Amino acid sequence: MEITAELTAFRAEMEAVTTSCTFLDHAAVSPLPHRVREAMAHYADCRGVTFGFREEFEEVSTRLRDRSARLIGATPEEIGFVQNTSLGLNIAAQSLPLEPGDNVIFCDMEFPSNVYPWMLLERQRGVEARRIPHDGGGLTLAALERHADDRTRVVTVSSVEFLTGFRTDLEALGAWCRERSIYFVVDGIQSVGAVPLDVRACYVDFLSCGGPKWLMGPIGLGFLYCRQELLERLTPPMAGCVSVVGREDWLDYDLTFLPSAARFELGGSNLVGMVGLLSAVELLLEVGVEAIHARTLHLTDRLIADLERRGYRVASNLDPARRSAIVSFAVPGDPQAAHARLQGAGVAVSLRETYIRVSPHGYNTEDEIARVGQVLGDAG
Numbered sequence: 001m002e003i004t005a006e007l008t009a010f011r012a013e014m015e016a017v018t019t020s021c022t023f024l025d026h027a028a029v030s031p032l033p034h035r036v037r038e039a040m041a042h043y044a045d046c047r048g049v050t051f052g053f054r055e056e057f058e059e060v061s062t063r064l065r066d067r068s069a070r071l072i073g074a075t076p077e078e079i080g081f082v083q084n085t086s087l088g089l090n091i092a093a094q095s096l097p098l099e100p101g102d103n104v105i106f107c108d109m110e111f112p113s114n115v116y117p118w119m120l121l122e123r124q125r126g127v128e129a130r131r132i133p134h135d136g137g138g139l140t141l142a143a144l145e146r147h148a149d150d151r152t153r154v155v156t157v158s159s160v161e162f163l164t165g166f167r168t169d170l171e172a173l174g175a176w177c178r179e180r181s182i183y184f185v186v187d188g189i190q191s192v193g194a195v196p197l198d199v200r201a202c203y204v205d206f207l208s209c210g211g212p213k214w215l216m217g218p219i220g221l222g223f224l225y226c227r228q229e230l231l232e233r234l235t236p237p238m239a240g241c242v243s244v245v246g247r248e249d250w251l252d253y254d255l256t257f258l259p260s261a262a263r264f265e266l267g268g269s270n271l272v273g274m275v276g277l278l279s280a281v282e283l284l285l286e287v288g289v290e291a292i293h294a295r296t297l298h299l300t301d302r303l304i305a306d307l308e309r310r311g312y313r314v315a316s317n318l319d320p321a322r323r324s325a326i327v328s329f330a331v332p333g334d335p336q337a338a339h340a341r342l343q344g345a346g347v348a349v350s351l352r353e354t355y356i357r358v359s360p361h362g363y364n365t366e367d368e369i370a371r372v373g374q375v376l377g378d379a380g
């Protein structure tokens, strides 16, 4: 596969990690690119000296809203900043106008961040959190059609499932939901930045995405997308000093929410995090999400072939349309021991449930991905 100048520059940004280990664990927490660390250090050195907090916030947040929107095909007005994916999903759950007896469908491969907000609604409002069996590692249209009924008001899913790496057919699920006026909520953290996405083409109503995995930003900052038409109809579940129009008219007490998704922001922002995330997202846009996606599929193709040749059982769905940058596989015997062997050899991967999970980003190499099989040897 051709290595473009952008991919070479991407790898150079990761030199601190590539010279110290084989890092194949971006589905957990990514190391920070060089420029991200530099940008945050620079901000820490100069905070408030050049512009003052307010002006800095305006400049950084405007750019970050714009770049985040670009990643997913949204407008900047549809992007609000949140601490993490979990908070964004809770905002979505608490904003939607759901009644007792309505149901929310998700599959049993969802990360708990996208399950508990709906279980809480069940307790609070008698909304049914309907967990359905996964179909080949994730949620499919066929499974949805089997389990939905006329009280289904929400379908919620990860764009890529954290354990199996199942890449959801968001376009098909989203279109199905929109035809039936069912809200479509997406947890984007396991794909945004590494897989192209167009929230309009996929009819997404809410998408929540934290920054520290595929976006390569610091921990504690992400964004929430809310479709413009929906913003106008929903009441946010929380209100703070920056959620409103005329926020510097401090003693007005006029609770008129901002027309944009910034209405979900409450108070002082994690500005150093924003500086870091902005730098990371700009890097990804320079490299190109399409190119990153192609590169990770190429690397995981090689991994899968190598694992199969060595006799391991790959747990991820192998349908090319469902593949992502995450591949999980079973090891005979003690998976903890296999994980420890990889760690001991300087290969960073995750142990999730009983599987070894490997998740390369666009800067990783064929030699690095081959290390997994080299360290573990044949399944025997």
Ligand SMILES: Cc1ncc(COP(=O)(O)O)c(C=O)c1O
Pocket: 027, 028, 083, 084, 085, 086, 087, 111, 113, 114, 158, 160, 161, 162, 187, 189, 190, 209, 210, 211, 222
């Ligand atoms: C699919 C998925 N959603 C949510 C989370 C948690 O994200 P956050 O810490 O941003 O809430 C994870 C973390 O592993 C995840 O894999």
